[in-house]
Amino acid sequence: MTDRTAPAAPPVPVSPAPARGRSRGESPVGTLDTALPALIGFTDGKDATMWARIRATQLQAGRGLAVFMFAANALGAAMAVMLFAPFAPLIQVVGWGIATALVAAGVALRRLRSHHREDGYARLADIRSTVWEGAALAALWSVPWLLIGAVPAGTIAGFGLVLAILMTGAAYAMAPLMLATMAFLGGITVAAASALTLVGAYAAAGGAACFALLLGAICASRAKSLVALRAAEIALEERDETVSLLLREFEETDADWLWETDTARRVIKASPRFALACGLDPVTIDGMPFLQVLAGPAWESGNFAAGLRLLAEKLKARESFRDVRLPVTVAGVERWWELSASPRFDDRGQFCGFRGVGSDVTEQRASADKINRMARYDTLTGLPNRLHVNETLARAMAEADRWGGRCAFMMIDLDRFKAVNDTLGHPIGDRLLSRVSERLGQLMGKGEMCGRLGGDEFAVVVTDANDPNIVEALARRIIETLSQPYEVDQHTLYIGASVGLAVAPRDGRTAEMLIRSADLALYRSKDKGGGVFHAYEPQLHVRAEERRVLEMALRKALEKNEMHLAYQPVVDADSGRLTGFEALLRWESPEFGNVSPAKFIPLAEEARLIGPIGEWVMRTACLEAARWPDDIRVAVNVSPDQLQNPGFVTTVTSALAGSGLSAGRLELEVTESVFMHEGLGAIKTLERVLDLGIRLSLDDFGTGYSSLGYLSRTRFSSIKIDRSFVQAAAKGVREAVAIISAVVALAKSLGMATTAEGVETEAEHRMIQDFGCTKVQGYYFGRPLPVEEARELANRRMQAAA
Missing domain, CATH: 3.30.70.270 (Reverse transcriptase/Diguanylate cyclase domain)
Known part of the structure; x- marks a missing residue:
């Protein structure tokens, strides 16, 4: 405790941080949320820390009245047994009374075992768990109402009086545990009102309900008053503790002291606190040059710190100064002081010396150094x-x-x-x-x-x-x-x-x-x-600048209608019949001309533009495919980045719905790199798309991260053989021939179709037929066509078929 006779401490420029949810200068009572949900225990209100302490007080109040409530329940049960014994089987009535007493004893023991102290903290869950206590007691006290038709009205009235006294006592005594009390009152009231209604005692049922509402209001009012009282006590405790800490810190740390010099800059009227900070006694320090006191062992060598030189200049110029920091050696240990002072003048305006205040800021400097290190080191x-x-x-x-x-x-x-x-x-x-x-x-x-x-x-x-x-x-x-x-x-x-x-x-x-x-x-x-x-190399900067400019143009390409789709035919390998088209994105820029997809697609993925571009491709391709014959499909390439978007499935379904295209006519083509994004949900997205009835094709199989395990677990409808294998096989490269043969055999065993890309000559077509591929795509059958030519080709095939 701080001595009340001690002089008042000077203003301290540090104030304690306000509790969470409380603004500076406000008391906890003024900002405490005492709405009914918080009082009951449904929420924690605005200040969770404050409510944690109030919850502990509520549990402590319940513990203090646990024995009283047990006695009230036991006594009430005994009176109820005497009332019902003449009219019901004795063993059942006594059994009910014993059960009620045992449950009341269990509730009392549970509350007595609660470890929360009045000045501690409790969780919201601790309060919520008390609801089972009130509910259990309410359930037992509701049982006698089952006998309402078998006993005289006087007995029921007597039992009602017992319950009224018990409920009134609970509403008043157990108001702090409002959730348990409400469960107790509500359960008994529902049972009583229901029983009275069944026998036609509507007025009595209504009276019971009104009585319960009155008790609930009393309980809520008392609970609110108790909470407000406890909040006020906590506020006073916090203020007392803060004041005590500040006073104790000022008295025990010796962090602040006064100093004074004469015209010759010698120490005069040295205070005990200043002498103690210097490691000297007041008699010795009196009359010493102030700068010598601060310089310590460096006084003889003249190796002064920069702060001491600045202080000497201020003293020589007789100028006020503030927050001058300098190192001071005290008992062989380096400390850091912060000094502020102003010159003194007598009544005639003559200079009399300096008077100022000093503080030991060693700890603050160490903290600042630590913060500075944290700001500059990982x-x-x-x-x-x-x-x-x-x-x-x-x-x-x-x-x-x-x-x-x-x-x-x-x-x-x-x-x-x-x-x-x-x-x-x-x-x-x-x-x-x-x-x-x-x-x-x-x-x-x-x-x-x-x-x-x-x-x-x-x-x-x-x-x-x-x-x-x-x-x-x-x-x-x-x-x-x-x-x-x-x-x-x-x-x-x-x-x-x-x-x-x-x-x-x-x-x-x-x-x-x-x-x-x-x-x-x-x-x-x-x-x-x-x-x-x-x-x-300078060329790197040129490429980066070109990339930056290209990205800027790409960001505006969609809104300027610079992009369009070309459609490359996909035909049956045996008959040459048109089975579908692959939609290929093209960008014709006024500034850069026809930009290769191999150049702008990776840029779109890196710049996070692939989402809106891919959505436009999906909608445009579906709208166009809806104009073709019903047996011609459209294939759309999908980037792994698109599959990571949670809204991708919605985009696909919206494109199908907006165009009227059936899901079976849409085929999504993904590359093997999609498997590298499995942890990001790409595979799950594909499964959701497949559930819609959309077909799935694995593009460029064998050129990337091939995985037979993924092939067996993902329901691909077809595998596309990359053009590099087709061209190499046409030249007789044994490895390419073996790979194509293996892929075709694998696809057949898994029930998948195979599409060979890059077929450009009749010889390559015959070779692909010999391998057993089901579909072919390449310049031999058609280059990527503008939308009008693709539509005309599809309609011609339909007319030829007719």
Whole structure:
């Protein structure tokens, strides 16, 4: 406790943080949500922390009255047994009375065993669990109403009086546990009103209901009053505790003290608190030069801190100063002080010295240093973070520019790291990143610093890059070292690294430009398959700029009607009969001309434009196919990125509904890369599409991530053989012949059709027939056609068939 005779503490510029849901300056009572749901226990109100303490008080109140409620129930049960014994089987009546007493005893024991204290915290679930206590007692007290037709009215009246007294006592005494009390009152009232209604005592039933409503109102009012009272007590406790903490902190920490000097800047009227902070006694410190007291052992050597020099200048100029920080050695330990002061003048305006206040801010400085470290170092790996890397790079570039030298910047991206996260989880991935950071740190020499930019991206700053061979050798060592296997939690992990290198000032005269150049070089390394380093070249920037401009044009291509669909015929391999078309997206840009799909489709996926573009393709293709004969299908290519969109199935169903095309005439073509997105729900999306009756084709089988397991588990209707195999087989390449034969045999065994792509000559067509492919697609049967020609071809086939 703080001595009440102690002088009042000066204002403290730190106020305790308000409780959650409470604004500064408001009391808990003023903002506490005392609506009925919160009082009963359905919700926690606005301030969950406050309600947790109130819940504990409610449970404590229930525990304090547990014995009383047990006695009331036991006594009431005994009186009810005496009332009903002459009119019902004795064993049943006594059994009911014993059961009621036992349940009441169980409820009392359960409440007595509650571990919550009045000043503790309780969960909402603890309050909700009490509803079963009230419900159990209500169920037992409802049983005697079954005898309403077999006993005299006087007995029923007596029993009703017993219940009325019991219910009134519960409503008043057990109001804090409002949920249990309401369950008790409500259960008994429903039973009584129902029984009285069945025997025609409508007035009595209505009276019972009104009586119960009155008791409920009393219970709610009393509960609200108790909650408000407890909230006020908590508010007072918090204020008392805050004041006590502030006073105790001021008295015990000795963090603030007054100091005063004369005209010669010597200490006068040294307070005990100031002397204690300096590690001296008041007699010794009185008359000492103020700067000597602060300088300590450095007074003789003259090696003063910058803060002390600033303070000396302020004292010499007789200027006010504020929050001047400087290190002070006290008993051999370095402390940090913060000083503020103003000059003093007498009645005649003559300078008399300085008077000020000092604070020990060592802890605050340590906290600031810790925060500064957290702001500049990665918490997972301990390496410098992006901010620190950028600052180091900027300093290195400034030094290089000053001395006419060079510095280098490397961006490092881990290869195959995402597979580790996806298969083994993020905790393993985090530990792997820590191992990577350890290896990187061991590679760093003098003038080299590595850091983590975020995710699986790292960076290296080389302050002296005048010898390019040394820098390139470091890049190779980084790739070689990071590609060695890792042992993490009994897992042997294999990853790699790709590096992009940029040298200043050749590749950039600012930190931002150099990072951009290194990023472009890294992008080139990833394009090469990873596991290599690539130095920046001016052409990379040109390509990146072209890509940026192309992306801007692509974003407006749909709204400018620059895109259209071409339709390539798909025919039966044996008869040559037209069976359908594959819808192929084309982009004719006024600025770039006819842009290849191989160029703009990957760009659309990377820029997240494939969603709206794919939706337009789906709707347009379905609308056009609805004009064709009913036995001609349309095939639409679908990107794996589209399948990750939760609204993809809705898009497909909307396109079918809007066009009137039957689901069986739509075929979706997906590549094997879709299996790489299984964890993102792509396969489940395909299953939902198949359930609609839509056909599914696996495109470019054998060129990517082939998996026979997926073929057997996913209901593909056909497999498309890539044109590269067809052309190679036509040239007699044995591997291609074997692959096509195997694919056709596999498809037949799984009940799937096969479509050969890229058939351009009659010889290739005969070869495909010999292999047993069911459908053919290629220039031999038709190039991708404009919509009008495709429609005309479909209608001609229909007329020929007729």
